[in-house]
Amino acid sequence: MAMSLGVLGPAGTHSEAAAAYLKRQTGEDYKLVLFADIFDCLQAVENGEVDSALVPVENSLEGAINITLDTLARSEGLTVWRELIWPVHNQLLARRRGEIKRIYSHAQPISQCRDFLLQHYPQAELIKVASTARAAEIVAEAPADSGSAAIATARAGELLGLVPIATEIQDSAANCTRFFQVGRQALSFLPKEKLLVICQIDGQKAGALFEVLKEFAQRGINMTRIESRPARTELGAYIFFFDLEYSDSPQLEEALSAVEKKSIWLRNLGTFPVLTVN
Amino acid sequence: MAMSLGVLGPAGTHSEAAAAYLKRQTGEDYKLVLFADIFDCLQAVENGEVDSALVPVENSLEGAINITLDTLARSEGLTVWRELIWPVHNQLLARRRGEIKRIYSHAQPISQCRDFLLQHYPQAELIKVASTARAAEIVAEAPADSGSAAIATARAGELLGLVPIATEIQDSAANCTRFFQVGRQALSFLPKEKLLVICQIDGQKAGALFEVLKEFAQRGINMTRIESRPARTELGAYIFFFDLEYSDSPQLEEALSAVEKKSIWLRNLGTFPVLTVN
Structure with missing residues (x-):
């Protein structure tokens, strides 16, 4: 099934x-x-x-x-x-070539194509909608001479019969x-390459984050990403997201339990492999 | 002048x-x-x-x-x-009391009032506009029976003659x-309480962020906030923002020059006082 x-x-x-x-x-x-x-x-x-x-x-x-x-x-x-x-490959899609008065997309691709838009369509109205696919739908439903275009995927253009006016319009090839x-439950048969740990640290203590990172660093555990988000309780209280490289060693378990002791709470969202697109 | x-x-x-x-x-x-x-x-x-x-x-x-x-x-x-x-104090504003079919605001207050909106107006259409003040203008310009409301400041309501339907609608008092x-140039006569330092660290090096935080921690310099944003060059390259407590000691200068040596670039945006609203 x-x-x-x-x-x-x-x-x-x-x-x-x-x-x-x-x-x-x-x-x-x-x-x-x-x-x-x-x-x-x-x-x-x-x-x-x-x-x-x-x-x-x-x-x-x-x-x-x-x-x-x-x-x-x-x-x-x-x-x-x-x-x-x-x-990410973005295209500018329309029902046909011609003057473009307004461009629909999700907020993220509008930001990602900022330089392209400023250079080629400085006068166009930019309208943010829920997704790139929704933007393409709006353009497909509008009259052919409405001057509407969408920033969306090639796939959306094909699904809806839109014309690619410009391709690879994102500001950076590194997009x-x-x-x-x-x-829900872990899939134990998959390769273990990274893990995601989320915890809340007491931000009132000076050097609290440093003390947490030390637990990883002194055990040779590489952190590939740190991100923080508000704990939503007060200004200055944060939740941290650590992406760590997995290693099959007692060091990793030791580090996690040491960090847990220094945290208000900690959750390990498990180990996982990384797929890249060829 | x-x-x-x-x-x-x-x-x-x-x-x-x-x-x-x-x-x-x-x-x-x-x-x-x-x-x-x-x-x-x-x-x-x-x-x-x-x-x-x-x-x-x-x-x-x-x-x-x-x-x-x-x-x-x-x-x-x-x-x-x-x-x-x-x-932040948010109000729900309308031309008059009655059924509310759509609610205009900036994306941030819509998120900040998520629980209130789910509880009281689960059916209302939520429309994101450029600012809370713009949301209030749209409501003020609509017919009185249009069913439109705005999440905005008390001040916007007063300026436009709108009625507060509900006050203090943000999810948390800690908003x-x-x-x-x-x-541009620094104002040297103001008290020095904090400073903002922005730098790009080579993310490919294991433990690079830890090494930077160590320069602050081992000199007793307290970091009140760390934030990161993409460097926009490749996935995994970040710019870090450090809010530090100011101290009138050679330690701070030493830490900054040590961090600068470990960074691709570093900029000190200066020292400043903190004002809180009574």
Whole structure:
């Protein structure tokens, strides 16, 4: 029986394109379930409505996806199965070539294409909508001479019969998005390359973060990413997200229990492999 | 002659209300200049169009204001004059009481009032606009029976003659926004309480961040905040923002020069006092 995989819809989003890739790459038979936002998508995993979800966690130009981090920090029993590094290719799509008066997209691609837009369409109105796929739908539904265009994926253009007016319009060739595939119980058969640890540190203590990082550093455990989000209790109280390189040594367990002792709370979201797109 | 102070407009935004407070509190005679976005506002300081600007840098519920951090990191010759901790009070405003079908606001207050909205207006359409003040304007311009409401400041409601349907609707009483007053050359006559240091660390080196924090920690310099943003060159390359407590000791200078040696680049945006609202 196919496992269900939640993803930010509608069809043609970067998330849906990444999910289609994951399916091909792993050979696992996923039935995609589309959600209107990332929060609903992760909640559906927690509630058991879907078996896992593929959600964006960070973009190389625009930074952390806050709703993903905040939901992971507050959820119970979620675990990271895989990380996927997805190269982002944006296109400017329209029903036909001609004057462009307004450009629809999600807030992130609008930021990611800032230089292109300033140079080529400084007069166009920029309209932020819920997803790139929704932007493409709006353009497909508008009259052909409406002067509307969308920044979206090639896949959305193909699904809706739109014309690519310009391709590779992102400001940097280094535009990648990291996704996490998130499930409930751990999949022990997958390779262990990284792990995600979330904890709240008492920010009132001077040097508290330093003391935590020391536990990793002095045991030779490499941290590939640190991110913080507000604890939402008071200004100056933070939750930290540590991406660590996995090592099959007692040092890692020692470090985690030492950090846990120095934290208000700590949760280990598990070990996982990293997939990159060839 | 009055100094000019740039701020995110229109009249009635949280930024404009905070600027009015700054003016009263410091007794300095500022002429407010309103800008459509934070990027333009900081650029105007850099270009000399305004003498300084008051911009939000962090909210206690929603986290960093990315555009402020990214613009500060990439600007030349900007310096922080003051930090202002501003308590955020949101109101739900309408032309009159009655059914509410859609609610306009900026993305941040919509997130900050998430629980209130889910509980009282689960069916209302939530529409994100450029600022809370713009949201209030839209409601003021709509017919009285349109079912439109705005999440905005009490000040915006008073300016536009709107009725407060509910007050203190933010999810947490701990809802504060930190602002920076940013100018060009340093104001040496102000008290020195904190400083802001921005640097890019070579993320490929294991333990690089730990080595940087060690320079502060072993000299007893307290870090009140760490934030990171993408360097925009590749996935995994970050710019770090360190808020440090100022101390009038050679230790601080030593730490900064040690950190500079370990960084790709480092900029010190200066020392400044912290104002809190009574």
